[in-house]
Amino acid sequence: MTALIETAHVTRRLIDPETVTLVDDACLKIQPGEFVAVVGPSGCGKSSLLYLLGLLDRPDTGSVRIDGILTDGLSDAERTHLRLERIGFVFQFHFLLPELTAEANVALPIRRLGRLSRSQADDRAHELLAKLGLKGEAHRRPDRMSGGQRQRVAIARALANDPAIILGDEPTGNLDSANTRLIVEEFQRLAHEEGRAVVCVTHDMGVAAAADRRIHMLDGRIVPEPGPA
Amino acid sequence: MNGIGVLAGIAFAHLAVRTRQTLVAILGVAIGVGFFLAVSGMMTGSQTDFIRTLIDTAPHIIVQDEQRNPARQPAVTAWPQAAVAVRGVRPQDEVRGLKDWPAMLAAARTQPGAVAAPSLSGAVAVRFAGRTEPLSLNGIDPRIEGQLTKIEASLVGGHLTDLEARPDGIIISRPLANRVGARLGDTLLVSSSAGVLQRMRILALIEPDARAGFYAGDNAAYGLLRTAQVLFARPNVVNQLHIKLGDPQAAEGVAVTLEARWGYKWVSWQERSRDIRNLLVVRNVIMYAVIAAILLVASFGIYTSVSTSVTDKRRDIAILRAMGFTEGDVEGVFLIEGLVVGVAGALVGFAFGSVLLEVLARLPITVQGKPLELPLDRGLRQYLIAGAASLASALVAAWLPARKAAGVDPVDILRGAA
Ligand SMILES: Nc1ncnc2c1ncn2[C@@H]1O[C@H](COP(=O)(O)OP(=O)(O)OP(=O)(O)O)[C@@H](O)[C@H]1O
Ligand SMILES: [Mg+2]
Numbered sequence: 001m002t003a004l005i006e007t008a009h010v011t012r013r014l015i016d017p018e019t020v021t022l023v024d025d026a027c028l029k030i031q032p033g034e035f036v037a038v039v040g041p042s043g044c045g046k047s048s049l050l051y052l053l054g055l056l057d058r059p060d061t062g063s064v065r066i067d068g069i070l071t072d073g074l075s076d077a078e079r080t081h082l083r084l085e086r087i088g089f090v091f092q093f094h095f096l097l098p099e100l101t102a103e104a105n106v107a108l109p110i111r112r113l114g115r116l117s118r119s120q121a122d123d124r125a126h127e128l129l130a131k132l133g134l135k136g137e138a139h140r141r142p143d144r145m146s147g148g149q150r151q152r153v154a155i156a157r158a159l160a161n162d163p164a165i166i167l168g169d170e171p172t173g174n175l176d177s178a179n180t181r182l183i184v185e186e187f188q189r190l191a192h193e194e195g196r197a198v199v200c201v202t203h204d205m206g207v208a209a210a211a212d213r214r215i216h217m218l219d220g221r222i223v224p225e226p227g228p229a
Numbered sequence: 230m231n232g233i234g235v236l237a238g239i240a241f242a243h244l245a246v247r248t249r250q251t252l253v254a255i256l257g258v259a260i261g262v263g264f265f266l267a268v269s270g271m272m273t274g275s276q277t278d279f280i281r282t283l284i285d286t287a288p289h290i291i292v293q294d295e296q297r298n299p300a301r302q303p304a305v306t307a308w309p310q311a312a313v314a315v316r317g318v319r320p321q322d323e324v325r326g327l328k329d330w331p332a333m334l335a336a337a338r339t340q341p342g343a344v345a346a347p348s349l350s351g352a353v354a355v356r357f358a359g360r361t362e363p364l365s366l367n368g369i370d371p372r373i374e375g376q377l378t379k380i381e382a383s384l385v386g387g388h389l390t391d392l393e394a395r396p397d398g399i400i401i402s403r404p405l406a407n408r409v410g411a412r413l414g415d416t417l418l419v420s421s422s423a424g425v426l427q428r429m430r431i432l433a434l435i436e437p438d439a440r441a442g443f444y445a446g447d448n449a450a451y452g453l454l455r456t457a458q459v460l461f462a463r464p465n466v467v468n469q470l471h472i473k474l475g476d477p478q479a480a481e482g483v484a485v486t487l488e489a490r491w492g493y494k495w496v497s498w499q500e501r502s503r504d505i506r507n508l509l510v511v512r513n514v515i516m517y518a519v520i521a522a523i524l525l526v527a528s529f530g531i532y533t534s535v536s537t538s539v540t541d542k543r544r545d546i547a548i549l550r551a552m553g554f555t556e557g558d559v560e561g562v563f564l565i566e567g568l569v570v571g572v573a574g575a576l577v578g579f580a581f582g583s584v585l586l587e588v589l590a591r592l593p594i595t596v597q598g599k600p601l602e603l604p605l606d607r608g609l610r611q612y613l614i615a616g617a618a619s620l621a622s623a624l625v626a627a628w629l630p631a632r633k634a635a636g637v638d639p640v641d642i643l644r645g646a647a
Contacts, residue, residue, distance in 0.1 A: 047643070047644065051640050051643065054551070056550070056551060056639055056640050056643070057640050076555070076556065077555050077557075080550070080553055080554070080555045080556075081553065081555075083551075083552075083553045084552065084553025084554075085553070087553075089551045089552070091551075091643070095544070095547075095548045095551075096548075097239070097242070097545055097548065098246075099242035099243065099245065099246050100238075100239075100242055104238070108235060108239075108549075108552060109552045109553055111234065111235040111238075112232065112235055112552070112553060112554055112558070113553075114232055118234065157552070161553075169643075
């Protein structure tokens with residue numbers, strides 16, 4: 001079975017003005033159906049790794065394969081298309097377009113992909129929101145919703161084009177425990193029942209514990225799980 | 230076109246939440262377009278009117294019995310290599326006449342839509358009640374001359390064709406008639422340089438400020454060609470051909486071609502009015518400079534509007550990129566924002582400009598006690614130019630910030646926000 005995400009010796013540096021190594025020689029493999037947590041102290045490079053996996057950033061050395069496709073040589077447009085089709089992002093802050101309703105936000109990537117008509121896109125957006133318990137909120141704008149509701153809209157949007165990969169950067173960072181549990185259960189379902197790869201950066205021990213596996217990072221490097229102190 | 234639709238949706242959403250800035254930017258374009266329509270409507274309107282007067286005033290082409298270059302002396306032609314000095318060459322008689330004029334007339338008449346007439350013009354003196362005035366008498370064929378110029382519209386008391394029934398008839402200007410104290414129906418004594426005297430009866434008067442008419446000056450007068458030939462003692466001689474063409478713009482080309490073929494001086498209306506037309510070019514340059522300045526100011530409005538939108542929406546840009554929108558998509562969103570402002574501004578400007586033109590058209594302007602209607606160009610062309618110019622400036626103005634938006638690195642924004 002091909003891994004959905006596979007990196008080989010990925011390194012990313014910034015010169016600002018002295019060189020900062022964000023991600024250092026990272027090798028990892030994530031299979032379909034896996035829910036993986038990325039943990040580590042603040043500033044260790046978790047978000048930076050996620051941007052590389054999501055093709056928002058390019059490594060200086062090393063390579064990233066998405067669903068078996070080597071992405072290093074692809075143009076920006078090709079990488080963007082791959083992201084549109086196969087990767088869904090969820091961030092700590094909901095990151096919805098404030099001018100659009102929940103439904104319109106979720107419909108954006110569907111309409112951009114252009115495989116469905118406008119009304120089909122709206123129907124699919126509505127359906128996704130309903131699955132996440134937001135039937136009544138579909139025509140509300142984000143500023144009229146609670147934090148938990150917004151984050152569920154963001155997940156619905158990440159799922160819009162039925163991507164094989166879900167990337168979350170502290171998606172529960174701003175939520176109470178009840179909402180956190182709701183989202184963790186959704187991530188587990190997405191991985192275990194729907195066979196997607198879910199990668200979730202988190203500080204929350206509970207979220208990390210709910211994952212199938214944890215990737216530990218320290219100073220940009222992936223390190224083995226530390227034994228009990 | 231799902232792609233454009235979704236980008237337009239985002240652009241409209243951006244504009245809708247920034248109603249005031251959007252309206253101000255639209256208003257900027259609208260004012261620019263409105264004033265463009267008013268100013269260029271007046272300028273082109275008056276210019277068209279002026280050119281039409283230039284064209285209508287006199288025949289499109291006048292052939293005169295002059296040469297552009299002095300004739301080569303036979304001695305020079307005979308010995309082209311030799312240095313020949315010719316002294317004591319005298320110009321021929323004043324009223325010489327065009328040789329071969331019937332053939333030239335026939336050639337002129339083969340031009341599309343052409344009307345051509347011979348005439349014999351020269352200086353005469355008129356006497357009435359003891360007063361003498363110089364006159365330039367044009368001996369014409371009244372029936373054809375009436376089709377050549379708008380003189381007929383300037384006549385009071387009679388018609389050009391009245392000359393046919395009265396070979397001793399003359400038509401003079403009202404100011405000249407006043408100067409010598411003559412009235413319609415009076416008989417003047419006319420004498421030519423050839424020493425011929427003739428009594429001529431005033432059949433009609435030329436009104437100087439007749440609307441849409443044609444006035445060649447106080448001292449121009451009209452009579453029958455035959456009568457003029459008798460007066461100047463030049464039977465069968467003609468010293469001018471008057472030509473009107475179907476297409477006035479063709480006059481210059483036709484004049485050059487026929488002059489090369491027949492010799493003499495074929496003067497088109499364009500040649501006659503070259504200095505004035507050069508002035509019009511200067512006037513147009515000034516007008517377009519002013520218009521460009523107005524549109525430039527309007528495009529500053531669009532630039533500011535789109536550019537603040539880009540700054541405000543950096544987070545949205547990062548979200549869109551993370552979702553899978555390309556740099557081109559992001560550029561498209563902001564270009565559409567500029568375009569929407571440009572189109573809306575042009576439409577409002579069309580309405581505003583139409584109102585301005587309507588007001589100008591109704592302005593009660595009087596010149597020398599007579600109401601004057603401003604010549605306005607309210608043609609579709611003006612609207613098309615204004616629309617195209619505002620769209621082009623909107624696109625250019627939006628393009629710069631849109632490029633900037635496309636260049637935003639989503640990772641920078643995401644790091645900053647996290
Ligand atoms: N623009 C930048 N210039 C210099 N250093 C940067 C820049 N952006 C990030 N860094 C550094 O890169 C390192 C990795 O940052 P990153 O955001 O990936 O960490 P993180 O593990 O996600 O941290 P957190 O848990 O706080 O979100 C940090 O040490 C940070 O200070
Ligand atoms: Mg982070």
